[in-house]
Amino acid sequence: MGSLLKVTPALAVVVGLLVAAGATVAWAGRLGHARAILGACLRAALQLGAVSLVIAWxxxxxxxxxxxxxxxxxxxSFTAGRRISRTHPWPAALPVAAGTFPVLALLFGSGVAPAQGVVIIPIAGILLGGCLTATALAGRRAVDELRVRKGExxxxxALGFLDRDAALEVCRPAAAQALVPALDQxxxxxxxxxPGAFVGMLLGGAEPLEAGIVQLVVLVxxxxxxxxxxxxxxxxVARGSFRAER
Structure with missing residues (x-):
């Protein structure tokens, strides 16, 4: 099975053009993320290069x-927490762990997935990445909702609700929208x-049905x-772990 992309000078040029295009559009459209796009792409290149060097070991x-x-x-955990509170990000470690590690334990403890490093790392990465995004989105929306709707x-x-219950009534519907991207996917x-798991298995020579089953497990x-x-x-958020930092 051949490589999906040919590593040639043309590839480097195309990647550079795509990075420049994204940053230029953000700058010209006053989206405020031109430097962030450049920085994110550079970090991605450096991090993937470093991972490629050490992953085999x-x-x-x-x-x-x-x-x-x-x-x-x-x-x-740190990245998700910083999206919610720049000065006190570490409470985000709890939702990231609560979402990721029980699912990993079920997948590998049941024998559904083989407990091998080459399998554990990518699946853990997918779950951690999803929980990072969900935690950051839910936290930001909940905190913003409580600030905007403070009067409610x-x-x-005043009607007798406890602090936690009053906060939940206001912020929970907005925070729940953080699940929409995963639901749509x-x-x-x-x-x-x-998705990547499906395409990667096909490129590795797996049967389409096998790749589809693996992708279904990953998505669920x-x-x-x-x-x-x-x-x-x-x-x-309802208990005040992040609100005081905003």
Whole structure:
């Protein structure tokens, strides 16, 4: 099976043009993320290069797999938390862990997925990435909703609601919208999108049915993990873990 992309000078030129186009559009349209696009693309290139150098060693050493997972988890938690509170991000570690690790334990503990580094790392990465996004979106929306609708929270308190319950009534519907991207991805898979796990297995020579089953497991696991992450995030926000930092 051949490579999906040919590594040639033309590839470097095309990637550079795409990066420049994204940054230029953001700058010209005053979207405010031109530098962020450049920085994100540069970081992606450096990080993927570093991972490519160490991954072959990591997947064959149990201690290396564990260390790699901890690094991934720490970065995911910190990144999600910083989207919610720039000065106090670490409460986000709880929803990221609550969404990711029980699902990993079920997949690998049941034997559905083989407990090998080459399998554990990519699946953990998918789940951590999904929980990062879900936690960040849910947290930001919940915090913003409580700030904008502060009067409604105070009205609920005047009616006898507890602090947590009043906050949940206001912020939970908005925060729950963080699940929409995962829901849309699951609903449209195969019709609009062909996710990475499916395409990767096909390129690796797997049968289409086998690739489809693996992708289904990944999508269902991701949706479950993100649902847990959103639930825990909303609870933390309602209890004031993030609000004081905004």
């Amino acid at each position: 990591v997947v064959g050493v149990p201690a290396g797999v564990g260390a790699f997972l901890l690094v991934m988890y720490g970065v995911a 929270v105070e009205a609920a308190l 699951t609903r449209t898979v195969g019709l609009v999108t062909l 696991a991701l949706l479950a993990a993100e649902a847990v992450a959103v639930l825990v995030t909303v609870e933390l």
